[in-house]
Amino acid sequence: MVWFRKRIFIYAGIIAVLLVLSARGSEFSLIGLFQLGNTWEMLSNRFWPPRWDLVPYLLQQSLITLSIAFFGTFTALLIALPLSFMAAENTSRSVGSFYMVRSLLSLFRSVPEIVFGLIFVVSLGLGPFAALLAIFLHNASVLGKLIAELVESSDKGPQEAMSSVGAGRRTGQLFAILPQIWPNVLSQYFYRFEVAIRTSLVLGMIGGGGLGQSLMNYYNSLAYESMATAIIIIMVLVIIVDVSGGIVRKRVI
Numbered sequence: 001m002v003w004f005r006k007r008i009f010i011y012a013g014i015i016a017v018l019l020v021l022s023a024r025g026s027e028f029s030l031i032g033l034f035q036l037g038n039t040w041e042m043l044s045n046r047f048w049p050p051r052w053d054l055v056p057y058l059l060q061q062s063l064i065t066l067s068i069a070f071f072g073t074f075t076a077l078l079i080a081l082p083l084s085f086m087a088a089e090n091t092s093r094s095v096g097s098f099y100m101v102r103s104l105l106s107l108f109r110s111v112p113e114i115v116f117g118l119i120f121v122v123s124l125g126l127g128p129f130a131a132l133l134a135i136f137l138h139n140a141s142v143l144g145k146l147i148a149e150l151v152e153s154s155d156k157g158p159q160e161a162m163s164s165v166g167a168g169r170r171t172g173q174l175f176a177i178l179p180q181i182w183p184n185v186l187s188q189y190f191y192r193f194e195v196a197i198r199t200s201l202v203l204g205m206i207g208g209g210g211l212g213q214s215l216m217n218y219y220n221s222l223a224y225e226s227m228a229t230a231i232i233i234i235m236v237l238v239i240i241v242d243v244s245g246g247i248v249r250k251r252v253i
Contacts, residue, residue: 047224047227048225049225050226050229051228051229052229054226054229055229057214058229059233061209061210062211064128064209065200065210065211065237066197066237068203069135069196071132071136072133072134072200073135076139076143079140080139080143083105084143084145087101087102087145088151088152089152091177102148105145107141108140108141109142112138113135113203114134117131119134126208126209127209128209128210130207130208131200134203135196135199135203138199147181147185147188150184150185151177186245194238194241194245197234197241198238200212218230
């Protein structure tokens with residue numbers, strides 16, 4: 001049987017060693033797990049009750065966070081779509097352009113959004129625009145790679161059919177590949193949009209505006225009840241985006 005091959009035990013042993021080393025490196029503690037009750041006690045005493053009078057203000061800040069996430073992710077998708085065809089092995093113009101675009105995508109993807117955010121906050125000043133650029137650059141590279149992999153795994157049959165009726169290479173690729181991968185493209189987009197909302201919160205903590213900046217201000221002033229209100233708004237925001245994305249995907253599929 002496959003499960004009792006020798007190499008399976010070797011792989012399991014390697015994974016076990018890596019888990020032990022990771023646990024030591026991350027200072028994992030079973031005793032610490034039993035101390036989570038202290039965390040619950042702290043949350044119930046300091047974070048409750050939330051400041052509901054702050055909801056109108058925090059909803060206004062959430063619009064800034066949504067604007068950063070949506071504009072940054074949607075413009076990244078517009079850039080990533082043509083880049084993905086250049087970064088896919090089966091649709092790239094040449095080997096040179098394939099490796100060049102793939103390398104550029106890997107370069108920008110390797111830089112976390114918060115690093116871009118720190119750079120833009122220093123160069124452009126505090127505000128949502130710095131967070132917007134950080135989210136745009138990272139998501140354009142991530143979506144470019146993900147969509148390129150979808151392009152490479154697309155069915156060749158429709159492309160051959162388009163070529164047989166006289167369609168040009170680019171036209172055939174566009175109308176034969178894009179309809180196949182579009183539902184998956186939307187899935188990737190909505191996932192990156194959700195991630196961008198959470199990222200914009202982190203970028204807000206370093207001066208990018210929106211809910212993240214309000215959350216950081218409450219933390220620095222020890223206003224835990226206000227923090228609880230902001231956290232609730234964040235949770236509701238992410239749930240709404242997730243449900244909306246699911247509805248759109250179902251309609252498209």
